[in-house]
Amino acid sequence: MSKEITSRSDDYSQWYIDLVRKAGLADYSAVKGCMVIKPYGFAIWENMRDTLDRMFKDTGHQNAYFPLFIPKSFLSKEAAHVEGFAKECAVVTHYRLKNAEDGSGVVVDPDAKLEEELIVRPTSETIIWNTYAGWIQSYRDLPLLINQWANVVRWEMRTRLFLRTAEFLWQEGHTAHETKEEAVAEARTMLDVYADFAEHWMALPVVKGVKTANERFAGAEDTYCIEALMQDGWALQAGTSHFLGQNFAKAFDVQFSTRDNTREYVWATSWGVSTRLMGALVMAHSDDEGLVIPPRLAPMQVVIVPIPKPLPELDEAVQTIAADLRALGIRVKVDNDDQNRPGYKFAEYEKLGVPVRLGVGKRDLDQGVIEVARRDTKEKQSVPMEGLAQHVKQLLDEIQQNLFQRALAFRAEHTTRVDTWEEFVDVLDNKRGFISAHWDGTPETEQEIKELTKATIRCIPLESEHGASVEEGLCIRTGKPSRQRVLFARAY
Amino acid sequence: MSKEITSRSDDYSQWYIDLVRKAGLADYSAVKGCMVIKPYGFAIWENMRDTLDRMFKDTGHQNAYFPLFIPKSFLSKEAAHVEGFAKECAVVTHYRLKNAEDGSGVVVDPDAKLEEELIVRPTSETIIWNTYAGWIQSYRDLPLLINQWANVVRWEMRTRLFLRTAEFLWQEGHTAHETKEEAVAEARTMLDVYADFAEHWMALPVVKGVKTANERFAGAEDTYCIEALMQDGWALQAGTSHFLGQNFAKAFDVQFSTRDNTREYVWATSWGVSTRLMGALVMAHSDDEGLVIPPRLAPMQVVIVPIPKPLPELDEAVQTIAADLRALGIRVKVDNDDQNRPGYKFAEYEKLGVPVRLGVGKRDLDQGVIEVARRDTKEKQSVPMEGLAQHVKQLLDEIQQNLFQRALAFRAEHTTRVDTWEEFVDVLDNKRGFISAHWDGTPETEQEIKELTKATIRCIPLESEHGASVEEGLCIRTGKPSRQRVLFARAY
Numbered sequence: 002m003s004k005e006i007t008s009r010s011d012d013y014s015q016w017y018i019d020l021v022r023k024a025g026l027a028d029y030s031a032v033k034g035c036m037v038i039k040p041y042g043f044a045i046w047e048n049m050r051d052t053l054d055r056m057f058k059d060t061g062h063q064n065a066y067f068p069l070f071i072p073k074s075f076l077s078k079e080a081a082h083v084e085g086f087a088k089e090c091a092v093v094t095h096y097r098l099k100n101a102e103d104g105s106g107v108v109v110d111p112d113a114k115l116e117e118e119l120i121v122r123p124t125s126e127t128i129i130w131n132t133y134a135g136w137i138q139s140y141r142d143l144p145l146l147i148n149q150w151a152n153v154v155r156w157e158m159r160t161r162l163f164l165r166t167a168e169f170l171w172q173e174g175h176t177a178h179e180t181k182e183e184a185v186a187e188a189r190t191m192l193d194v195y196a197d198f199a200e201h202w203m204a205l206p207v208v209k210g211v212k213t214a215n216e217r218f219a220g221a222e223d224t225y226c227i228e229a230l231m232q233d234g235w236a237l238q239a240g241t242s243h244f245l246g247q248n249f250a251k252a253f254d255v256q257f258s259t260r261d262n263t264r265e266y267v268w269a270t271s272w273g274v275s276t277r278l279m280g281a282l283v284m285a286h287s288d289d290e291g292l293v294i295p296p297r298l299a300p301m302q303v304v305i306v307p308i309p310k311p312l313p314e315l316d317e318a319v320q321t322i323a324a325d326l327r328a329l330g331i332r333v334k335v336d337n338d339d340q341n342r343p344g345y346k347f348a349e350y351e352k353l354g355v356p357v358r359l360g361v362g363k364r365d366l367d368q369g370v371i372e373v374a375r376r377d378t379k380e381k382q383s384v385p386m387e388g389l390a391q392h393v394k395q396l397l398d399e400i401q402q403n404l405f406q407r408a409l410a411f412r413a414e415h416t417t418r419v420d421t422w423e424e425f426v427d428v429l430d431n432k433r434g435f436i437s438a439h440w441d442g443t444p445e446t447e448q449e450i451k452e453l454t455k456a457t458i459r460c461i462p463l464e465s466e467h468g469a470s471v472e473e474g475l476c477i478r479t480g481k482p483s484r485q486r487v488l489f490a491r492a493y
Numbered sequence: 494m495s496k497e498i499t500s501r502s503d504d505y506s507q508w509y510i511d512l513v514r515k516a517g518l519a520d521y522s523a524v525k526g527c528m529v530i531k532p533y534g535f536a537i538w539e540n541m542r543d544t545l546d547r548m549f550k551d552t553g554h555q556n557a558y559f560p561l562f563i564p565k566s567f568l569s570k571e572a573a574h575v576e577g578f579a580k581e582c583a584v585v586t587h588y589r590l591k592n593a594e595d596g597s598g599v600v601v602d603p604d605a606k607l608e609e610e611l612i613v614r615p616t617s618e619t620i621i622w623n624t625y626a627g628w629i630q631s632y633r634d635l636p637l638l639i640n641q642w643a644n645v646v647r648w649e650m651r652t653r654l655f656l657r658t659a660e661f662l663w664q665e666g667h668t669a670h671e672t673k674e675e676a677v678a679e680a681r682t683m684l685d686v687y688a689d690f691a692e693h694w695m696a697l698p699v700v701k702g703v704k705t706a707n708e709r710f711a712g713a714e715d716t717y718c719i720e721a722l723m724q725d726g727w728a729l730q731a732g733t734s735h736f737l738g739q740n741f742a743k744a745f746d747v748q749f750s751t752r753d754n755t756r757e758y759v760w761a762t763s764w765g766v767s768t769r770l771m772g773a774l775v776m777a778h779s780d781d782e783g784l785v786i787p788p789r790l791a792p793m794q795v796v797i798v799p800i801p802k803p804l805p806e807l808d809e810a811v812q813t814i815a816a817d818l819r820a821l822g823i824r825v826k827v828d829n830d831d832q833n834r835p836g837y838k839f840a841e842y843e844k845l846g847v848p849v850r851l852g853v854g855k856r857d858l859d860q861g862v863i864e865v866a867r868r869d870t871k872e873k874q875s876v877p878m879e880g881l882a883q884h885v886k887q888l889l890d891e892i893q894q895n896l897f898q899r900a901l902a903f904r905a906e907h908t909t910r911v912d913t914w915e916e917f918v919d920v921l922d923n924k925r926g927f928i929s930a931h932w933d934g935t936p937e938t939e940q941e942i943k944e945l946t947k948a949t950i951r952c953i954p955l956e957s958e959h960g961a962s963v964e965e966g967l968c969i970r971t972g973k974p975s976r977q978r979v980l981f982a983r984a985y
Contacts, residue, residue, distance in 0.1 A: 031567070031623050032611065035560035040639060043557050064535050068527035069613070069644055069660050070583075073590070075523070077598040087590040087599050091562075093613065094586045094601065096648040098565070098579040106569040107579050109586065109610055118601055119524065121561070121585065121613070131523050147532060152561055152644065156588040168561050 006352070008289045013233045020283060021162045024292045024352050027279075034160045034167030038276070041353065044300035046170070046279060050150065052202055052298075053172065053274065056194050062146045062174060067128050069152075070119035075127040078252040082126065085219020089156040091121040091167075121154040126220060126245070126271055129175045130253040137177060137267055139258045144187070145177040163280035164237075164493050171275035177267045179259070181246070184268035185223075188244040191272040192225040195240035203278065204295040204404035205229050205285050206412050207239055208435070208467045208488060210460020215444050218271075222246035228459045228488065230412045231284040234433025236459050236490035239281050242272035280493070286377075286404050292354025293376055295404050296397040301334045303393060304355045306346050308362035308372075311337045318386070319361050322371070325390035331397070351376060356400050357393055377403050416467075418486070425477050425489070429456055435490050437468045439483035441476035450478055456489045498844075500781045505725045512775060513654045516784045516844050519771070526652045526659030530768070533845065536792035538662070538771060542642065544694055544790075545664065545766065548686050554638045554666060559620050561644075562611035567619040570744040574618065577711020581648040583613040583659075613646040618712060618737070618763055621667045622745040629669055629759055631750045636679070637669040645767075655772035656729075656985050663767030669759045671751070673738070676760035677715075680736040683764040684717040687732035695770065696787040696896035697721050697777050698904050699731055700927070700959045700980060702952020707936050710763075714738035720951040720980065722904045723776040726925025728951050728982035731773050734764035772985070778869075778896050784846025785868055787896050788889040793826045795885060796847045798838050800854035800864075803829045810878070811853050814863070817882035823889070843868060848892050849885055869895050908959075910978070917969050917981070921948055927982050929960045931975035933968035942970055942981070951980045 005023045007015040022028050026042030038046065054064070070093065076083045097113030100106075122128065129147075136142060150172045160166050174191060178184040192209055199205045207227035217224045221243035229239045250256070250266040259265050286293040296302050303326055307315045319335055326333045334355075336346055343360070350358055360372035370383040373393065377400050384392050415434025419425045428436055440446060440458065451457050462469045468486035476483050497515045499507040513519050518534030530538065546556070562585065568575045589605030592598075614620065621639075628634060642664045652658050666683060670676040684701055691697045699719035709716045713735035721731045742748070742758040751757050778785040788794050795818055799807045811827055818825045826847075828838055835852070842850055852864035862875040865885065869892050876884050907926025911917045920928055932938060932950065943949050954961045960978035968975050 028624075028627075030560045031564060031620065032560045032562045035562060037560065037624055038558035040555035040557045044555065047556065063532035064539065065532045066530035066535055066662065068522045068524045068529065069646065070524045070527060072523060073599060076590070083590075083599055087592075090588070090590060091585045091611070092587040092590065092601050093583045095584040096582070098568070098575075098582060098584065098612075100579075107565060107575055109584055119583070120590075128523065132520075132529055135520075154561065170558065 006289065006291065009232065016289070017280075017284060018162060020287055020292060021280075024354070026283070026292075027162045029162070032167075034157055036162050036166050036168075038170075041300065042279060045282070045294065045298055046276060048298045048300065049198075049202070049278060050172075053194075053198055054150070056198060057148050057172075057174065060190060060194060062148045062176075064149065065147050066149055066151070067125050067132060069122055071122050071125070071128045073118045073120055075131060076120060078127060079220045079248055081248075082220035082252075086123045086155070090123050091154045091156060093119040093121065122151070123153055123155045124271075124273075125149065125151070125153075125173055126175065126249050127253070130249040130255060130269070133175075133177055133267070134253050134255045137255055137257050140179050140260050143177055143179045143257060143267065144183065146174075146187075147176065148172055148174040161280075163276055163283070166276075169276045171273050173271060173273045176270045177250075177255070178270070179257070179268070181268050184246075184270050185244050188223070188225055188242045188270045188272065191270070192227065192240075192242040195242065195272070195274060196227050198274075199227055199229065199239055200405065202295065202297050203282055203285070204401055204408060205239065205281060206405065206409045208460060208462055209464055210462045210467070210488065212241075212460060213444070213447055213458050213487075215447050216457065218243045220245060220248055221271075222248070225463075226460050228435075228490075229281055229285065230408075230415060230434060230490070231281070231493070232411070233284070234415055234491075236435065236492040237277075237281050237284070238459070238492065239278060240272070240274040243270060245269035245271060285408055287354065290348075291352030293404065294354035294356065296356040296401045299354065299356050300332065301353070301355045302332045302397055303357045303359060304334045304336055304350050305359045305361060306336045306343055306350075308343050308360050310339050310342075312363075314363065315361055315366070318366055322359065322361065322386075322389060326393060329390050329394050331390075331394065347374075357396055359393075375400055377407075419477065420474070422477050426454060429454055429489075429491065433491070435459070435488050437486045437488055438477045439474035439485075440487050441479050441481035441483055446476060446478050446481075450489070454491075456491050459488045459490050459492060461485065461487050498781065498783065501724065508781070509772075509776060510654060512779055512783060513772075516846070518775070518784075519654045521654070524659075526649055528654050528658050528660075530662075533792065534771060537774070537786065537790055538768060540790045540792065541690075541694070541770060542664075545686075545690055546642070548690060549640050549664075549666065552682060552686060554640045554668075556641065557639050558641055558643070559617050559624060561614055563614050563617070563620045565610045565612055567623060568612060570619060571712045571740055573740075574712035574744075578615045578647070582615050583646045583648060585611040585613065614643070615645055615647045616763075616765075617641065617643070617645075617665055618667065618741050619745070622741040622747060622761070625667075625669055625759070626745050626747045629747055629749050632671050632752050635669055635671045635749060635759065636675065638666075638679075639668065640664055640666040653772075655768055655775070658768075661768045663765050665763060665765040668762045669742075669747070670762070671749070671760070673760050676738075676762050677736050680715070680717055680734045680762040680764065683762070684719065684732075684734040687734065687764070687766060688719050691719055691721065691731055691770075692897065694787065694789050695774055695777070696893055696900060697731065697773060698897065698901045700952060701955045702959070702980065703955060704733075704952060705936070705939055705950050705979075707939050708949065710735045712737060712740050713763075714740070717955075718952050720927075720982075721773055721777065722900075722907060722926060722982070723773070723985070724903070725776070726907055726982075728927065728980075728984040729769075729773050729776070730951070730984065731770060732764070732766040735762060737761035737763060777900055779846065782840070783844030785896065786846035786848065788848040788893045791846065791848050792824065793845070793847045794824045794889055795849045795851060796826045796828055796842050797851045797853060798828050798835055798842075800835050800852050802831050802834075804855075806855065807853055807858070810858055814851065814853065814878075814881060818885060821882050821886050823882075823886065839866075849888055851885075867892055869899075911969065912966070914969050918946060921946055921981075921983065925983070927951070927980050929978045929980055930969045931966035931977075932979050933971050933973035933975055938968060938970050938973075946983075948981045948983050951982050951984060953977065953979050
């Protein structure tokens, strides 16, 4: 076990923070609530971002960029939206500093006060719909399928690296459509894209669902979400896709000429995932030794360590192996550092979560084999040089699959069907995980359960394997009738 | 000539704005000074960004991300730096809004005033060097080679799309080194990377030089730059690379243990290019019909237009051509719109600057040929179907070269050696362009020339072809002795 990193059983929360900091993913900054994303963390984020970006483009979306600032009055135009965001936003009030008269430094110049304050975007619906008003005249301008990669700011008092920070990086899709049906279909399509990404790239099984009214995005008619389970049995919302109805079109007067020459308000969606996914990635797979990164997202998929150190007689084999792997499109690091011993290096690469480590030693080479160690199971194996690259390629696929299956099995073990309040409380406190239970459908009951237990309804599942099918039952709290189970959990 | 776009001879400045807006690159937003980068403009920027990003990584740099906000006190720590940026920054003073008591909307909550104001980063030296203080202990931690892609804000009263906006997108490299020599070499290397990108991707010839003290970055010891010439004879600074000495290391107390166990302050560089390059791209190559985009950066390199419209009997040929081009890595759009006639489409694609247009018509097909039109010279040619893809690939290379050569010839014509004040003023007002002239080396003379003529010293050239070699002469303004010519111009 790495001495730098608290073990999960000692303190899960501290384990997470230690890991994020010690593995070089992120760190706190001098600005309260804001983080620095360090190079290794950013390299993982780049892989996530580039993959998602391709998926967005493959589904017909284009990128654009809208202003960082939102005039204060724009926020107020959609009633639920301002209610949701006004209490946590950074406000720009001045546009100049000047030298303090006492020579103590610089102070805000009172003569440079803005007529209208600007809000640092917490999300961009308002500035974007204000812009769309100029872009959309006719059904020929629709659908408008735009995505933005950006930083956003939501002032948070209690922050945690990646999971909850005042500033974070994200993408926000904002689309405009002719019909309600088309907008709903778009929101569902993007939910599927997110689920596909989570499961096939992050190796993170997710439940697709829809939020209750209490948990809906401020300004949405429906919020679809993907929910994942972390190793401590807490849930994490990994992405949301909103059907916004005509709310923003009405707030910003965005009408279009329809095919039959009437005027109608445009239908909208928005959808986003953020650097929060980095937190999910860490908490889903990693262990007390360090990160475990799914191969498809790992900046280094394979590291080659000459044993006992870089030597001329090992170099040809090392370079040949590296070249063979790279020819298959595998991301390889050759460790030619001669300061540290292999044991130290092994621990370092375990901490960094490199999926496969190859040890290249003289004795092994003489026998025509290489030591192959996998990060997920920590198994080691001697593999013939002949065909090594293909072997490693398959192994990377196998590790990707294994991480997903492991997380899937964990979720299956930690999803419990519950029919009584006593059992609900017991599972929540002791076994944790998702709880599939009946609920009477009222916001009041949902709120009461949250206050009593800190558990929230993560979603009303959309897929029958998670309880989407009709099933008559009684609410665990009120005993009133219910027609579908929902998923409860304590959540990040 | 496109009716939407003012001609260059009528009003160059209006031509630029018309073009940027009508070709879908960018537009003004509801936020004063901030622009919206539209999908087509953003697609070009993505090509620029991704190319530069590869070049940075190939020269050993990693990406990271630092906070948007900078504590006010950080700015003051480097004296020249605060002087340079304090007068144009967006200041966050509060972190919450609340409902106005009169029900008129939301107002700033006076109870949510920040103890210390936060500045929206105009550039990130201060927050980054504050962070580096925790990352750098020993020479083993050096060099530290980090780049950030980010948005920055510099409050501007007079803005122009891409060229000068309150918010813009850029990259900023921030590196830390053991020695002065290594830091200077890094600043020069990145200047070479920028010049390489400008010339080989943007087809934009640039002069490499060093700024005079007056024009130096606030906090730098030396600012290296690349300077380009626009079609109206004005210069544009396309990128800068700064040798920062130990200024920021001293301001943030970043010392390291040297190889011989002493403590020394770290040596620094920073370097950046921004969405301003989009403005340079437009102004260097485009014409009265619209954009002219160098093939290597064009989102669509080839457009295929079926003539007179999409027809079943043309479709096989169209799809085959598209597939053949894509197999060579060429970005192709097939225009299957059947609302508009070819003439309209041709004008549209000229406006968008698509380098090559293929017209596919029945009669041509019967003769086994395709009409190939190039955007740069507007020449058309019938080309045999056989070998068409290879022909187009070569043509794209030729267009890329031609744009560069054309801009190079323009610059040669518009670079004038001048030895008297009368001639200086005459060339500046009538011929324009770069003026190579002697200057006595004093900030006072430079300032006087600027006040009299609005011309600035763009750079002291580093390459002998632009006047870097020692040459005795007399200052055009004061007649005092000078040992090297410098480049003057009016500049964006």
